[in-house]
Amino acid sequence: MNFQTAERNIIQEISQTLDGVSPDSINQLIEKIEHADKVFFVGVGRVLLSLEAIAKRLAHLGIKTYVVGQITEPAITSNDLLIVGSGSGESMFPLGIARKAKSFNASIVHIGSNPESTMRQYADLFIRIPVQTKLSQPDEVTSLQPMTSLFEQSLLLLGDSVALMLIEKQNIDMHNLWQFHANLE
Amino acid sequence: MNFQTAERNIIQEISQTLDGVSPDSINQLIEKIEHADKVFFVGVGRVLLSLEAIAKRLAHLGIKTYVVGQITEPAITSNDLLIVGSGSGESMFPLGIARKAKSFNASIVHIGSNPESTMRQYADLFIRIPVQTKLSQPDEVTSLQPMTSLFEQSLLLLGDSVALMLIEKQNIDMHNLWQFHANLE
Amino acid sequence: MNFQTAERNIIQEISQTLDGVSPDSINQLIEKIEHADKVFFVGVGRVLLSLEAIAKRLAHLGIKTYVVGQITEPAITSNDLLIVGSGSGESMFPLGIARKAKSFNASIVHIGSNPESTMRQYADLFIRIPVQTKLSQPDEVTSLQPMTSLFEQSLLLLGDSVALMLIEKQNIDMHNLWQFHANLE
Amino acid sequence: MNFQTAERNIIQEISQTLDGVSPDSINQLIEKIEHADKVFFVGVGRVLLSLEAIAKRLAHLGIKTYVVGQITEPAITSNDLLIVGSGSGESMFPLGIARKAKSFNASIVHIGSNPESTMRQYADLFIRIPVQTKLSQPDEVTSLQPMTSLFEQSLLLLGDSVALMLIEKQNIDMHNLWQFHANLE
Numbered sequence: 141m142n143f144q145t146a147e148r149n150i151i152q153e154i155s156q157t158l159d160g161v162s163p164d165s166i167n168q169l170i171e172k173i174e175h176a177d178k179v180f181f182v183g184v185g186r187v188l189l190s191l192e193a194i195a196k197r198l199a200h201l202g203i204k205t206y207v208v209g210q211i212t213e214p215a216i217t218s219n220d221l222l223i224v225g226s227g228s229g230e231s232m233f234p235l236g237i238a239r240k241a242k243s244f245n246a247s248i249v250h251i252g253s254n255p256e257s258t259m260r261q262y263a264d265l266f267i268r269i270p271v272q273t274k275l276s277q278p279d280e281v282t283s284l285q286p287m288t289s290l291f292e293q294s295l296l297l298l299g300d301s302v303a304l305m306l307i308e309k310q311n312i313d314m315h316n317l318w319q320f321h322a323n324l325e
Numbered sequence: 326m327n328f329q330t331a332e333r334n335i336i337q338e339i340s341q342t343l344d345g346v347s348p349d350s351i352n353q354l355i356e357k358i359e360h361a362d363k364v365f366f367v368g369v370g371r372v373l374l375s376l377e378a379i380a381k382r383l384a385h386l387g388i389k390t391y392v393v394g395q396i397t398e399p400a401i402t403s404n405d406l407l408i409v410g411s412g413s414g415e416s417m418f419p420l421g422i423a424r425k426a427k428s429f430n431a432s433i434v435h436i437g438s439n440p441e442s443t444m445r446q447y448a449d450l451f452i453r454i455p456v457q458t459k460l461s462q463p464d465e466v467t468s469l470q471p472m473t474s475l476f477e478q479s480l481l482l483l484g485d486s487v488a489l490m491l492i493e494k495q496n497i498d499m500h501n502l503w504q505f506h507a508n509l510e
Numbered sequence: 511m512n513f514q515t516a517e518r519n520i521i522q523e524i525s526q527t528l529d530g531v532s533p534d535s536i537n538q539l540i541e542k543i544e545h546a547d548k549v550f551f552v553g554v555g556r557v558l559l560s561l562e563a564i565a566k567r568l569a570h571l572g573i574k575t576y577v578v579g580q581i582t583e584p585a586i587t588s589n590d591l592l593i594v595g596s597g598s599g600e601s602m603f604p605l606g607i608a609r610k611a612k613s614f615n616a617s618i619v620h621i622g623s624n625p626e627s628t629m630r631q632y633a634d635l636f637i638r639i640p641v642q643t644k645l646s647q648p649d650e651v652t653s654l655q656p657m658t659s660l661f662e663q664s665l666l667l668l669g670d671s672v673a674l675m676l677i678e679k680q681n682i683d684m685h686n687l688w689q690f691h692a693n694l695e
Numbered sequence: 696m697n698f699q700t701a702e703r704n705i706i707q708e709i710s711q712t713l714d715g716v717s718p719d720s721i722n723q724l725i726e727k728i729e730h731a732d733k734v735f736f737v738g739v740g741r742v743l744l745s746l747e748a749i750a751k752r753l754a755h756l757g758i759k760t761y762v763v764g765q766i767t768e769p770a771i772t773s774n775d776l777l778i779v780g781s782g783s784g785e786s787m788f789p790l791g792i793a794r795k796a797k798s799f800n801a802s803i804v805h806i807g808s809n810p811e812s813t814m815r816q817y818a819d820l821f822i823r824i825p826v827q828t829k830l831s832q833p834d835e836v837t838s839l840q841p842m843t844s845l846f847e848q849s850l851l852l853l854g855d856s857v858a859l860m861l862i863e864k865q866n867i868d869m870h871n872l873w874q875f876h877a878n879l880e
Contacts (some may be wrong), residue, residue, distance in 0.1 A: 325370065396562045520856060528706070
């Protein structure tokens with residue numbers, strides 16, 4: 141396989157996947173982000189990396205974002221939002237964190253692929269990224285790629301789409317974004 | 326802007342960008358990865374997150390990958406490869422690491438957008454992701470997105486394209502990949 | 511309180527605590543480390559930071575160490591050792607990881623303060639750092655310090671004591687240690 | 696060497712080292728911490744781990760602390776403090792960050808062992824941890840331990856001493872500290 145075939149296949153997969161995400165669920169996510177005092181993110185592995193990239197970009201837009209487990213992490217309250225990234229909705233660590241966040245009455249959004257997961261009981265909003273899971277559904281995008289790459293890639297671009305929508309909605313001047321950006325590196 | 330417009334714009338930008346990457350430079354990168362004993366990655370911010378995702382996926386393919394600064398990081402030698410991610414090729418930390426790696430005779434690949442950077446003197450191979458930089462060039466993809474999002478997104482998908490190419494080239498059975506995967510989370 | 515009073519109080523607390531650790535349990539830990547193919551570490555918060563420092567130092571002695579959750583983490587096997595740091599032995603994440611490691615028949619050492627914890631069922635060896643816990647025991651060292659600082663400090667120095675013992679036992683030439691040390695920073 | 700000999704040796708080394716730190720320099724550090732809007736920390740390797748532990752504890756006391764390179768890092772300003780940990784005062788990354796922080800007129804404290812380093816030109820305050828360096832000085836504590844373990848251990852306990860002093864000085868109720876503590880893990 142040459143590079144052009146590889147990248148075009150991947151982009152085609154992501155495009156088909158994101159076209160299958162409910163625009164209404166994204167609007168609800170944006171509303172929750174705008175109403176939250178603080179936004180926390182939890183996930184593991186490459187999913188966590190996508191969430192960290194989203195947290196970093198949203199922080200540049202002036203949103204107070206935190207990744208669960210970071211060095212200086214504040215307490216979560218009922219005015220806050222927890223965004224969980226987990227394709228299966230069955231990973232131990234995100235489930236445990238969601239359960240705790242729920243006990244503090246935080247709002248919880250689950251971004252995943254499996255709509256019938258254990259996470260369901262904790263989530264106020266479920267955003268489905270329709271990629272292949274073990275229990276396949278008719279509308280799922282199949283992937284040439286290894287493991288859950290397609291989920292992780294789609295998650296990153298979903299988050300960056302939200303950033304783009306927030307910039308337009310809030311009429312943010314992109315030239316001023318650097319004021320919230322780390323200036324030491 | 327609604328979600329569909331946002332994600333389609335982003336995907337269009339990435340697609341145009343990756344189509345502008347030299348397939349030959351990717352083939353050279355793959356050869357270098359296959360010949361290296363160990364592959365190190367260095368970058369900062371969201372670029373680092375994309376590199377970490379690439380390092381994680383390549384590790385699943387059986388490649389020994391390390392991120393500069395991780396808790397247990399071995400010494401680099403002349404049999405190793407350092408992959409630097411830096412759009413501008415001017416960031417202090419990657420430049421300093423590249424200079425040190427060069428002094429140990431490691432091979433160095435720079436993935437960036439600016440072809441005339443300080444990094445040029447250290448890199449054995451430069452892979453250009455043709456996105457907008459301060460010194461614009463005629464072939465650069467312009468972006469609606471804030472900051473260097475387009476570079477970071479394209480970098481992740483470039484790395485995942487390399488993973489897909491390696492899987493086909495080495496005839497790797499994707500069902501066996503999990504043997505190299507962390508099994509504790 | 512002036513600096514000298516503060517540091518002397520802290521050192522006095524740590525000294526009393528480490529004098530209460532069973533030397534025999536440390537000898538067993540050293541034997542387990544020497545017999546393991548790979549050594550994994552798990553913990554949260556400042557306990558994790560102490561474990562990361564220990565993992566880093568032991569790696570310099572030529573031991574293959576990994577922190578659960580790091581970017582490139584191999585699979586654990588029955589030839590490996592998991593070292594859990596948890597004062598209470600009740601933290602969700604370490605408990606979940608210990609349960610999984612047990613299912614792969616890895617050897618498990620728990621370093622904690624509470625001898626009657628849920629972790630007990632997973633641990634092949636329990637090393638007690640006798641500091642104040644909620645259920646106090648007669649031999650516990652009380653502390654002027656906030657939260658679980660005394661546990662975290664004692665854990666770091668316990669690990670560094672193990673490093674010192676291994677250097678002498680294995681007759682390691684300290685001038686050669688740098689060969690295993692990251693040389694890029 | 697048995698465990699008791701090892702830990703007592705290490706504690707003796709740390710005790711002698713911290714007794715050699717200037718109490719006046721610590722008082723100045725505390726004043727700078729109390730007057731800063733935000734406190735940033737920078738270091739590499741095990742020194743960074745000690746700084747992260749200090750940042751975490753000070754955050755529990757209500758101080759706004761950040762580690763350079765963390766996912767969501769605000770911009771530094773002239774009202775902020777940068778604490779650099781570097782024994783030699785010659786490490787590339789901390790030097791580069793200190794230079795940048797200086798250009799934003801932030802206040803800079805260097806905690807190190809070598810008083811004649813390149814860092815000197817950036818630091819408003821130098822706190823000396825008198826441990827063995829390559830250019831030895833008559834008052835330095837020699838160490839049985841490998842590499843710079845004694846510096847890293849002393850740095851952690853110096854920071855925890857500062858935390859203890861701040862608690863007394865500001866009359867902080869330790870039972871209330873958990874309000875600033877992450878409640879999700």
